Amino acid sequence: xxxxxxxxxxxxxxxxxxxxxxxxxxxxxxxxxxxxxxxxxxxxxxxxxxxxxxxxxxxxxxxxxxxxxxxxxxxxxxxxxxxxxxxx
Numbered sequence: 001x002x003x004x005x006x007x008x009x010x011x012x013x014x015x016x017x018x019x020x021x022x023x024x025x026x027x028x029x030x031x032x033x034x035x036x037x038x039x040x041x042x043x044x045x046x047x048x049x050x051x052x053x054x055x056x057x058x059x060x061x062x063x064x065x066x067x068x069x070x071x072x073x074x075x076x077x078x079x080x081x082x083x084x085x086x087x088x
Contacts, residue, residue, distance in 0.1 A: 001071055009067065014060040021056040 001009075025048070030041030069075060 001068065006068065010060065010064045013063050013067065014056065017060045017063060018052075018056050021052060021059055024052070024055070 026044045027046070028042050029035045029039065029045055032045050034045070035041050036043075
């Protein structure tokens with residue numbers, strides 16, 4: 001795996017996992033009972049984006065390590081059997 005592919009793959013995994021991690025621990029204004037006029041009740045009270053980004057970076061690193069291992073050590077067998085498949 002080239003460095004460019006690894007960086008691109010990590011960025012893609014980071015963005016995909018962000019949408020999974022983003023709602024963790026979020027309390028909405030509707031749940032708190034303090035809706036600011038002009039905002040929806042589903043808006044977060046305290047988004048804590050830095051904490052979410054840090055958690056997401058760790059989760060993305062773990063997922064990237066699994067994907068990298070699968071590609072590097074051929075766990076996924078993406079190349080197939082080749083031109084001469086084994087006979088049973």
